[in-house]
Amino acid sequence: MHFASPADRSPIPQAEAPRDCPLCPRLVRFREACRAEFPEWWNAPVPAFGDPDAWLAIIGLAPGKHGANRTGRPFTGDYAGDLLYATLLKFGLAKGAYAGDSADGLRLDGAIILNAVKCLPPANKPEPSEIATCRNYLEAGLATLPKVRVVVALGQIAHVASARALGLPPSGTKFGHAAEAVAPDGRILLSSYHCSRYNQNTRKLDAPMFEAIFERALALGD
Numbered sequence: 001m002h003f004a005s006p007a008d009r010s011p012i013p014q015a016e017a018p019r020d021c022p023l024c025p026r027l028v029r030f031r032e033a034c035r036a037e038f039p040e041w042w043n044a045p046v047p048a049f050g051d052p053d054a055w056l057a058i059i060g061l062a063p064g065k066h067g068a069n070r071t072g073r074p075f076t077g078d079y080a081g082d083l084l085y086a087t088l089l090k091f092g093l094a095k096g097a098y099a100g101d102s103a104d105g106l107r108l109d110g111a112i113i114l115n116a117v118k119c120l121p122p123a124n125k126p127e128p129s130e131i132a133t134c135r136n137y138l139e140a141g142l143a144t145l146p147k148v149r150v151v152v153a154l155g156q157i158a159h160v161a162s163a164r165a166l167g168l169p170p171s172g173t174k175f176g177h178a179a180e181a182v183a184p185d186g187r188i189l190l191s192s193y194h195c196s197r198y199n200q201n202t203r204k205l206d207a208p209m210f211e212a213i214f215e216r217a218l219a220l221g222d
């Protein structure tokens with residue numbers, strides 16, 4: 001089966017990894033195993049999705065096995081995506097209808113989604129070396145988005161990766177729900193608990209808490 005390259009599906013193709021990016025050996029092995037087991041799935045670095053003129057960048061952790069790793073679009077087809085896309089639609093940051101499928105025609109308006117780690121990690125847990133290696137792509141992505149003024153990081157790993165990518169010292173940039181920090185170039189890092197199934201089921205994060213993050217992002221972006 002032929003798949004498009006990540007760059008072909010990206011609004012920022014110059015910042016994407018190749019389909020067979022070899023830089024994280026453990027993730028490459030896992031990718032190959034998934035390709036053998038699920039040949040119809042995307043099973044490759046997941047490209048950014050959204051508006052190349054975005055003022056708001058949303059940074060996730062990594063593809064979920066049955067979500068972005070399957071569909072090839074961030075947060076698409078998994079539990080976390082249901083809340084994220086419903087929230088983006090509610091605040092006018094997405095247009096159309098979300099149907100959990102990369103062919104659903106959904107568009108983002110003023111927002112773009114990237115991941116701290118582009119490839120599926122076993123048990124959703126990337127190693128520190130993998131986060132550090134893939135940060136080159138995160139930095140390249142943010143560098144190609146000059147209109148981004150606010151960066152919403154979903155979860156602690158995305159928070160630390162985003163802080164580093166923005167030139168903030170992670171040790172002095174505490175993670176917390178609704179925590180804010182100003183990067184040297186004036187961009188604002190706004191952190192949120194991840195909209196994962198676990199966090200929602202344990203009530204660590206509910207829809208009003210998540211919506212408050214985007215209300216604040218809209219206020220900061222004005």
Ligand code: SF4
Pocket residue numbers: 017021022023024027028045117118119130133134137
């Ligand atoms: S996680 Fe990033 S750096 Fe590592 S193999 Fe995938 S695309 Fe390459």
